Amino acid sequence: xxxxxxxYEDIQLFKSNVVLFWSAVLLLALFTIPLYAPNYYIYLLNxxxxxxxxxxxxxxxxGSTGQISLGHAGFFAIGAYGTAFLMSMxxxxxxxxxFIAAFxxxxxxxxxGLPALRLEGPYLAIVSLGFGLTIMHIxxxxxxxxxxxxxxVPPLDLGIKxxxxxxxxxxxxxxxxxxxxMTILLVVGARNILKTRVGRSFVAIRDSDIAAEVIGVNLTxxxxxxxxxxxxxxxxxxxxxxxxxxxxDPFTFNMILSVIFLVMVVVxxxxxxxxxxxxxILITYLQYDFLKNIAEVPYLGALMVAISKQWxxxxxxxxxxxxxxxxxxxxxxxFEPLGMFGVWIRMKKYWMxxxx
Numbered sequence: 001x002x003x004x005x006x007x008y009e010d011i012q013l014f015k016s017n018v019v020l021f022w023s024a025v026l027l028l029a030l031f032t033i034p035l036y037a038p039n040y041y042i043y044l045l046n047x048x049x050x051x052x053x054x055x056x057x058x059x060x061x062x063g064s065t066g067q068i069s070l071g072h073a074g075f076f077a078i079g080a081y082g083t084a085f086l087m088s089m090x091x092x093x094x095x096x097x098x099f100i101a102a103f104x105x106x107x108x109x110x111x112x113g114l115p116a117l118r119l120e121g122p123y124l125a126i127v128s129l130g131f132g133l134t135i136m137h138i139x140x141x142x143x144x145x146x147x148x149x150x151x152x153v154p155p156l157d158l159g160i161k162x163x164x165x166x167x168x169x170x171x172x173x174x175x176x177x178x179x180x181x182m183t184i185l186l187v188v189g190a191r192n193i194l195k196t197r198v199g200r201s202f203v204a205i206r207d208s209d210i211a212a213e214v215i216g217v218n219l220t221x222x223x224x225x226x227x228x229x230x231x232x233x234x235x236x237x238x239x240x241x242x243x244x245x246x247x248x249d250p251f252t253f254n255m256i257l258s259v260i261f262l263v264m265v266v267v268x269x270x271x272x273x274x275x276x277x278x279x280x281i282l283i284t285y286l287q288y289d290f291l292k293n294i295a296e297v298p299y300l301g302a303l304m305v306a307i308s309k310q311w312x313x314x315x316x317x318x319x320x321x322x323x324x325x326x327x328x329x330x331x332x333x334x335f336e337p338l339g340m341f342g343v344w345i346r347m348k349k350y351w352m353x354x355x356x
Contacts (some may be wrong), residue, residue, distance in 0.1 A: 013188065034173045042172045044103040046244045048284045049183040052238045055276035056190045057233020062150060063270035064194055064264065065226040067205030068125040070258045071132030075231040077253035077328050078135065079238025081145055086152045089144075093160045102235030109231025113224035130259050140250035150249030153242045166244050172244075179240050182269040186233060191273050193229065202226055206271075253314075256322075260287070263325060269341030278340040284326060291321035 014020040034042055054076065061067050082101025086092040092100065108131075115127050133299045140148045156175060159165035169175050193199050204212035213219050242248055260283060268279020295301045304320050336342045 001076065003110070008040040024173050027184075031177075034176055039172055042176050043244070044285070044288055046172060046176055046179050047241070047288060048281055049179045050241045050244060051261075051280040051284045052277050053183055053186050053240070054237035054261060055268065055280035056187055056238070056273060057230045058261055059265045059270065059272070059276040060190060060193065060202065060233070060269070061230035062265050063275065064199065064206060065202040065223070067113075067226060068121065068222065068262075069112075069128040069227075069230070070125050070228070070255070070262060071112065071128035071130070071135075072234050072261050073253040073255070073258040074132035075105040075109060075234035076238040076241065077139060077250070078108060078231075080242035080248060080253070081139055081151065081238075083239035084151055084242050085145065087157075088154045091161055093162075094156060094158055098236060098239035102103070102232045103241050105235030106228040106232040109227040109229075109234075110224050111149075112231070113227030115226065116223045117220060119154030120199035128253065129258065132253075133255060136250050136253055146249070148250060150247060152247045152253075153245075155255070156243045169243075175243060182236065182240065186236065187273060187277070190233070194273070197278065198222070198225070203271075203310075260325075263329050267329055268340055269339030272341045274305050274344060275339050278344065282328075282340060286325060286328075287321065291324055294320045 014023060022179060033045065037045075054072065058069065058072055061069055079098070079101045082104050083094070083098045084101060086097035087094060091127045112128060112131050116124055119127060139145050156169040156178075158167040158169065158178070169178060194202070201212065201217045204215070204217050205219065205222055206225075209219055238253075245252075264279040265276060266279070267283060268277065269275025291297065293301075295305050297304075332339055338345070
């Protein structure tokens with residue numbers, strides 16, 4: 001019998017040689033993809049990994065702590081604008097700029113977490129939604145951030161100019177390795193957080209905040225901490241996202257983006273690290289590639305074009321992608337409440353017991 005004798009066994013990355021082997025295979029594949037993949041897919045992978053970071057952080061808040069947020073586009077924007085602004089205006093090195101911006105986002109997350117002490121469910125969602133919209137309009141109204149015209153990010157320099165050290169990442173492939181390393185570190189960090197006393201407190205609050213408080217969980221500390229940690233992840237993701245795009249404006253971080261982030265978590269599977277990863281991969285791929293041009297989707301595209309010409313207009317054809325994502329979310333909730341993580345568990349059990 002596999003019995004755990006120490007709490008620290010929970011944070012072991014490789015619990016068996018099988019897990020170690022397949023983890024090594026996965027890492028090898030990730031680090032060698034740029035050698036044979038087209039440049040467009042490297043760009044797509046960069047966006048996917050950025051969304052993985054954000055979805056994993058959002059899942060800590062929504063899935064593990066049970067607090068709904070529709071304002072993560074605001075934290076995402078703070079990370080993007082904060083990193084670009086610090087590097088361009090104050091010549092702060094990238095390594096420091098992105099973490100300063102992430103901590104600023106975490107501070108605002110802590111402030112937003114204060115209403116969570118008295119609000120929950122749709123009321124908390126509305127408050128967080130208002131925060132996201134407020135951040136978008138404040139940034140859009142300030143000329144120092146480029147106003148509504150947006151801002152162009154500075155070169156991604158990993159060096160320190162003050163010391164005469166410069167290492168500029170110019171290509172998508174170079175940025176890919178940076179984002180990949182940060183994604184791995186943050187995903188492992190999130191996994192370890194959920195396995196510690198802090199993570200168990202989050203889960204206790206999700207299951208019953210009254211019972212959690214009775215057994216000694218400080219709701220004030222842990223509810224605000226969940227928002228801060230989740231906002232920190234969103235800030236890191238936003239900082240990286242800015243360098244992937246090269247240019248962005250306030251409307252890049254609109255309300256729909258917050259909804260998409262929540263969809264990633266729900267579709268992937270609430271309360272699991274794997275769920276955040278799988279949901280971010282699926283939704284990002286659908287949004288940026290498979291459903292980007294609905295007319296080019298095999299079989300379905302021609303049908304959608306014919307329906308639009310017959311009863312609607314082809315101008316609104318791009319809205320079918322949002323409809324498709326919504327239908328996927330509804331289908332997941334109805335047929336697989338555990339999300340893609342539940343599908344993964346079924347597949348895993350099937351192959352472990354194959355052929356019986």
